[in-house]
Amino acid sequence: MQLASGQQVQAGRNIAVQMRRPDRLRAEIRSTRRNRELIYDGKSVTLLNRAQNFYGTVNVPGSLDQAMDTASERFGIAMPLEDFLRSDPYKDLLHNVTSGRDIGPVTVMGVACEHLAFTQGNIDWQVWIDSGPIPSPRKFVITYKDEPGTPQFTAIFSDWDFTTPLPDFVFKFDPPPGASKVRVKEVRESVKPHQTEAK
Amino acid sequence: MKTRNLVVPVMIGCALAVASICVAQRNNRSGGFAPRGETVDRFNHGSVRHEATHVVHVPEVRRDEHVERRSNVIVSGRRPTVHHDVDLDVHGRSFWHGFVRGQRFHSLPRGFLSFHVGALPYFYYGGIFYQEADGGYEEVYPPVGAIIPTTPENPFEVIVGGQVFYYAGGAFYQQQPDGSFAVVAPPIGAIVPELPPGAVQVSLNGTIAYQFNGVYFEPVFVSGITQYEVVAP
Known part of the structure; x- marks a missing residue:
């Protein structure tokens, strides 16, 4: 990335992904001060900001491919390296x-x-x-x-x-103690003229 | 026949990626407003499939002729881009990050401004407002109606309803026809990447929120990461 001075520096992070086709995913993205998780249990995507203990859930049923498409199109959610989680990475990468x-x-x-x-x-x-x-x-x-x-x-x-089997509970989200549930904004909504949401 | 995707329990576990990411910071220092081509933000590096779709299109801002012509005022706003998962504080800390309401000083920073808002005298420096107190000066909330010649350093550019605001030190500024900037009431619906300095956690209709000078900021996930939306109490 580029600092305000124009100098280029690198930033690093670790990503741990557990996936079970066709419709289960748990990804944890970690750096020194930040930590977020993305969990797909086949019905909904949950985002967890562990550093601040916020989580939000959106319903996106379907296969992992469909869930990824909906998550990015409607909610602007994209994960680094998600190309490799697609059901047909070769086709998608070379598209x-x-x-x-x-x-x-x-x-x-x-x-x-x-x-x-x-x-x-x-x-x-x-x-x-x-x-x-x-x-x-x-x-x-x-x-x-x-x-x-x-x-x-x-x-x-x-x-x-x-080889390691990944049972259902790996992909089940239980809010950490004291976690607050927050809204997940739709991308289009956030660039529209302002609107107040119903509580 | 079984299709491979559905039946074979392909389990990919623990792909530990040590990924170094590079995020280009918007560096809108050329003066004036960003040209149209730059009204695009991308902060989801790391996937080929989002090569083109990971851009967030912000509505084009319509400007008045007289604003366009006034080119001597440099606006160095940046979009409220949040760097995903990045530890480095690429924005650095600005003077206004140090705001502590009620903090007192014997003297004001060199180069301060003084003016009245309504009938009340105020002082200003670097995005922080001061009033006289006990023979010294104390930091106070940004008063709506205050007018300063340029924005504080490194404000976040926030667009609400097609209007451009600059957010810094808990205050929202809007450019005036003469080129100066006025502190305005925080626009409901504004989404900002960080809370005002010293915002206090509160509960708002059962939801977590943060309060600063009577304004509520509610955490929301935008594009998968936490930002804060100005909401009506």
């Missing part, structure tokens, strides 16, 4: 790609990978795919070409686990 190339074999955190690079409208993106039996992504970079200083997003996938 707007205008060109792509195979850069060749590269090792990422000790894992042999194939480095692929793509370009499309506002961004360039690269992905490093595990060359082993499970072709999981190991690294992911997006370059925002249309923003000042062409900032980059970099993710290292550090711990894939395809």
Whole structure:
């Protein structure tokens, strides 16, 4: 990101994702002072701001794909790396790609990978795919070409686990003690001329 | 035939992503208002599918001719973009972040302004208003009607009903036809990224809210993160 002085600095965070297809997700996004969670139990999406102990819930039934679409279209909710949670990541990722190339074999955190690079409208993106039996992504970079200083997003996938069973309770939201329920604004609503909501 | 998505219990657990994110801060320092192309905010970096859709379109602000021509006043507002999950305080602290109602001083900061609002004398510096008290000066809530030549440093630009407000130190400012800025009543529906300094937690109709100078700020999730909306009591 760019400081007011114009200097570029990096900010980091950790994301832990638990997913069970087709319709369960729990994601925790953590940095030193912030912590938010997003939970989808197949019926509703709950957002939890753990640092301030606020949570909000919206009903978005359907598959995870449908829930993600509704969450972003109506509520402006988008998660970093959500491309990889789609039911067909390949199709979705390549949807707007205008060109792509195979850069060749590269090792990422000790894992042999194939480095692929793509370009499309506002961004360039690269992905490093595990060359082993499970072709999981190991690294992911997006370059925002249309923003000042062409900032980059970099993710290292550090711990894939395809075997641990994830029972329902993992995806059940119980408000932490003392948590306050707050409203989740619709995106369109927040840019409309002002309106007061019914209590 | 079973479709893979529905039946095979594909469980992806614990993808721990150590992601470093880069968020471009709006840096509207060129003077005047942002051109139309910049009325776009993006704060959801990190997904290809939101390459184009993660922009928030803010309604274009219609400006009067005489406001347009007055180019000597520099407005360095920034949209109330909240950096998702970012620890770094990229905005830094402005002087007005230090507002503590009732805090007293023997003297005023160098370069203060003095004026009257109604019949009452006020002093002002850097987004904080003062009144005389016990031979010194104390910090007071921003008085509606006060007029200052330019906004405090680094105000948040907030658009409500197509009108542009600048939010800093708990006060909402609106630009006047002569280019100065007036403290106005907080517009209901304004959504701001941070609470006024010293806002107090209260319960409003059973909902958590924060009060500052009689104005209520209710926490809401906007685009997945917590912001604060000015609500009617």
